[in-house]
Amino acid sequence: MENHRKLPAESTESPVPGTLLFREMVGQERTLVQLDLLSMGRDFVLLVHGGEVHAGAAALASPSHEELAVIPPHKEGPLALRCARRVARASGAHCAVVAGIHQNKVTPEEIAAIMRHVDLALDRLLARAFPSFNPTEHDGVQP
Numbered sequence: 001m002e003n004h005r006k007l008p009a010e011s012t013e014s015p016v017p018g019t020l021l022f023r024e025m026v027g028q029e030r031t032l033v034q035l036d037l038l039s040m041g042r043d044f045v046l047l048v049h050g051g052e053v054h055a056g057a058a059a060l061a062s063p064s065h066e067e068l069a070v071i072p073p074h075k076e077g078p079l080a081l082r083c084a085r086r087v088a089r090a091s092g093a094h095c096a097v098v099a100g101i102h103q104n105k106v107t108p109e110e111i112a113a114i115m116r117h118v119d120l121a122l123d124r125l126l127a128r129a130f131p132s133f134n135p136t137e138h139d140g141v142q143p
Contacts, residue, residue, distance in 0.1 A: 015039040022129050024121040030103050031113040035121045037087070037129055043094040046087055048080065048118060054100035059084040062094045076100060079115070083122055090126045090133040 015021065019039040027033055033050035056074030060067045061084035070077035080099035087095035101114060126133060 017041055018045075022125050024125045024128075026121040026124075027113065027117040030106070031110055031117055033101060033114060033117045033121055035083075035118070035125050037125055040094075040096070043096070044087055044091060046083055046095060046097045048076070048083055048097060048099040048101065050101040050103075050114065050117075052102040052104075054102060055098050056100040056102075057081075057097075058099075059097045060094065061085045061088040061097075063088050063092055074100070079118060083118070086122060086126065090130045 017038075017040050020036055021039055021044075022037045023034065025032065025034045027050070030051065033048065036047040036049075038045040038047070054074075055071075057068065057070040057076040057080040059069075059077070059080035061081070066081060066085060066088075068077050068081045070080075076099035079101075080097045083099070084095045084097040087097070101118075103110060103114075106114075
């Protein structure tokens with residue numbers, strides 16, 4: 001598979017590891033989520049968080065491979081893996097995602113809103129970071 005890695009916004013230089021490249025926030029109060037895309041050399045780290053922030057799950061993906069680790073009883077694993085897949089496909093690089101979203105006594109409606117907000121934030125982030133990437137053509141991962 002040809003490496004089609006694109007740096008954010010078509011930059012020609014790799015930023016210092018840990019540099020915040022893009023941030024997206026969607027929602028309000030209990031359904032507010034924040035996504036931070038950081039540099040990691042030629043690869044990326046995405047932090048997905050909201051509410052009581054923590055590290056509940058970590059996912060690592062390349063365009064052709066993925067791994068997932070979840071600390072019970074956390075439930076962010078599928079979300080972390082989906083986000084890692086999408087960034088890896090958009091960038092052609094490796095992406096590590098650390099996810100932790102917690103609200104006490106969360107309702108099913110709030111969970112659904114949080115999931116929609118993560119998907120919207122990630123759509124916006126990918127559009128800004130990789131403007132030549134067309135998710136409808138290349139991103140087989142359902143939001």
